[in-house]
Amino acid sequence: MRHRVPAAAVLVIVGILAAGAAVLGIREAGPARPTNAASFARQVLAEATVPPGGHPTAEVCTMVKAWMSDTSTPGVGGITQLHRRYLYDEPAATVARDIRAHVPVGATITSTGMFTDLAFTLTESLPLAGRHEDMAELEYVAAPATAHCGTSELSVRALTVWVPTRPADERAPLHGTVAVTGFRAISIARGSSGPVTVTLGPRRARAVLRAFDELGRAPRAFCMEGSRLFTVTVHPAGGRGRSLVATETACAASVSVVVDGRPGPDLADRSCALLSAIASALPPSAAGTRRAVADCRRARPSWRT
Secondary structure (H helix, E strand, O other): OEOOOOHHHHHHHHHHHHHHHHHHOOOOOOOOOOOOHHHHHHHHHHOOEOOOOOEEEOOOOEOOHHHHOOOOOOOEOOEEEEEEEEEEOOOHHHHHHHHHHOOOOOOEEEEEEEEOOOEEEEEEEOOOOOOOEEEEEEEEEEEEEOOOOOOEEEEEEEEEEEOOOOOHHHOOOOOEEEEEEEEEEEEOOOEEEEEEEEEOOHHHHHHHHHHHHOOEEOOOEOOOOOOEEEEEEEEEHHHOOOOEEEEEEOOOOEEEEEEOOEEOOOEEOOOOHHHHHHHHHOOOOOHHHHHHHHHHHHHOOOOOO
16 A cells, blocks of 8 residues: 655655665565466555555445445456455545545546545556456545544455466467458447458468467456457368367457357457458458457557457
8 A cells, every 4th residue: 555755754764775775785676576366456455545544444334335335347257356444534535635646656547436425436547567467446435434433434445357377278270271251341339241251371371370379368358349350260170170269359359269169268369469460361341350450459558468
């Protein structure tokens, strides 16, 4: 958690620590990167802004307990949630104002709210690092407390998604027939129409399967958009080996996979690599899929894969 310290004290402390490290030959190191879902959630919760004067509590002391219950949950699976609560002798509005004024470094406020001029909510999105970190949010609720607890209570909730490493046995079949299907038109409202299917030659097939194999795992997404961007179908040579069907929709950069007729884990095409490889193999008539590449690159961070 972040507590503020006077600037002069910070300079003195930093100077003492730096001098001690130099004498002992200690090299300064940054915080250790999380290694699993639990450590990632703990690290995100530790980034929360907790105004001075808060007293940790496990009790829900607000006048309306629903204000401290779980708020809206994003439409993805695999979420880890951690809570902390604090009691204050200051009004909820003062606590909320302090949080808004001290957002963690790199974080972005994505929503704020207020209930009946008494309870205040705020959600922050934190920056991600590496392919395992898929979501990092902090949700704050500051609300009046009952008389025996204090003046107000603050609830801090971390919501994170950690994506595991994709195992080697999820790679595409090495040999077989690869066909890709794109669409003439793609619309969120009207879906995809005008399918255009092409069977790929060896060079194009290798490029598409290489892009598929480099995708990371993705959390299961729950959303309404059903517009398909493309479908890849791999039929094993001679009927031996696994068949594979991969479909990307205009929803959360998620690629659904079916292996031998059975659903597999979702994959993430956030760098648009698989979409780009497929669009380059399609003729101009698949205009919807080809245009989707430019839309994808504008909408998705290129460093996340």
